[in-house]
Amino acid sequence: MTAVEKQRLNECGPAVTYGGSDNSNAIKAAQELYQSLAMERPACVVFFCCVDYDREELGDTLAELFGEVPVLGCTTAGEISPMGLSPGSITGFCLSADHFVVETTLLKNLATFSERGAYDTVKEMMQRIESRAIAPMAYNSFALSLLDGMSIREELVLSALNEALSGIPLVGGSAGDNLHFRDTHVYYDKQFFSNAAAIILVNTTCPFSVLSGHHLVAEKEKMVVTKADPAKRIAHELNAEPAALEYCRVMDISLDELNSESYALHPLSVQVGENFFARSIQQVNDDMSLTFFCAIDTGIVLTKMRDGGLVAEFERRMEEVVAEIGEPQLVVGYDCIHRRIEAEGKGIYEELSALYQRYKVVGFNTYGEHCDAMHVNHTFTGVVIGEASAFSS
Template structure:
């Protein structure tokens, strides 16, 4: 059994966080629970490897935390203030002294109703307003956890964004270690597939949303000339088989197509001066390509050039500190392709040092959420400052 990794703040802490690398689900749940014992939680959020026995893990968490709201998801890798992990569980607790929360589940995304989701979130928002610690509009944010194989993120996020005017939303799509078979959301003491969990958080603490990437656009373009938007599959670029055109523009061979090369050779949609990354998930037997995010016929994709990920992320986090002070926690959603990139470029230790410095807890995703956007290859999250009275 691995030693417990945990850290809590000082007396009257606002946040506690912990993790476990035990492969035994019951032991892992106990070690996470022990790591979060420094606060009276308003809620607990965790991120776990898909390989755990989920029935056993869910049962253990329900027994340990009782009536405390516990939410979570499976991942493509876990992040704690101790660094990047695989095959583990990591999580955090928000203290009831400093946060109030409202949670809800959107089940069965296959029959998702925008009107139903809008009404559900509005009701949750009304409950939050009834018990808020500070004015809701200026002092609240929303967190989302979505089944990463549901192919419904864009529809769900659009409905959520409409229901939460002025309240920022950040989140991530659950993963399964790049198997692309089995992603899950945990809510109300059980795991669900094809579902989304939403957490509304109100606090007096200063916070700020983080969202961005380190990539820059190149000159080469690919036009989607045949696609199945509902399945996020591109059959043709430039009227040629998608995989062959992708290989041509990236300068790689067909037999080199792999998760690693998809991570190292991203594409993007350009809207004005903004670039929204669209990463390839996998190549199919018919030479079509499945994407992580929305894709459709007629879209023009730009080849992206990798930049200086570590330096860009460090600069971004320095701006966060200038805005809200040293963070108590950064709830982070980091694309799995960024993790593959840092591993491929031997930058993992440098990134882990930043995770530790800025107290980042989160997971490697199949897509990142920022308001109504569902994108790839970004770090997206929310940083919460330590002090209620930090000058803004």
């Protein structure tokens, strides 16, 4: 980079700022987040927060501090901040208008979701951003999604969004609530919404790379879903046996051991071609059925999976991305809650947290990850943003 180019970058200021707060007071946490994200020309702010905060206080304070700057966010099952894995906090990032052009939209009331309506809404958003784009749209744009994690509408929404985006990569996550499974929210236009999805379309001069994958390895044991309620993501029977009992038999665990940790440590997947996509269990029900985080249906074959090295797999992927686009200035990360639980159970939590800190990951533990039209589990999905170009407008 020439001296002139370096001077221009310095004059523009940082392309991205990020930060957070572990203050338990919603107002103080919002103020500390604002201070850490401050920049001269913000294009957009995205945050991820613990569900324990007073939402009204948090939302009102963020609205007052950031004014007319678009602010979007969601509740989580755990946060990833500049300090690594940071449950009980708020974290976020700000994109500079010198390097990013942003358009946002909200899909309300997903219970009566219309694929055509979502398609039209996203197409309108694309038309708005094309007139302001600072780089060719097709190769210099990505979309971020935040979806109510209890809506059970991810597959329909993502399918419509992916079609409307016409090849622009989409990554995102489903909002959480610390495994209570009651109360998940997204934040848009100065207020929190349930049963909604927030979409952010980004055009940038910064290099970026989308990644999505898991560390799991397939074993031989398989189970067939022989009775299911796909609308509720419930498997009633596996191999013609009560689902929970058959899962316990295959995994060689007792019924008393069924909890979030056992689901994280004994994952399942669906095979599509040569690829395996995890299907995480959310909870066991009184009738011995199992509720899943992702789509489930009668006839699906589930494969037992084993750990292939969570930390090593993530580090390998990041090394490949760094070789491609250079060191990241930010990684927007959507990390399955079962990965964090697995890391805790296997004593690699601190190692994983340090790795996220090393690569500047800001994100959250999700109830499901979004990658184009897919809603998946047990993955780390995100977008790695490289250093800014000196020729951004």
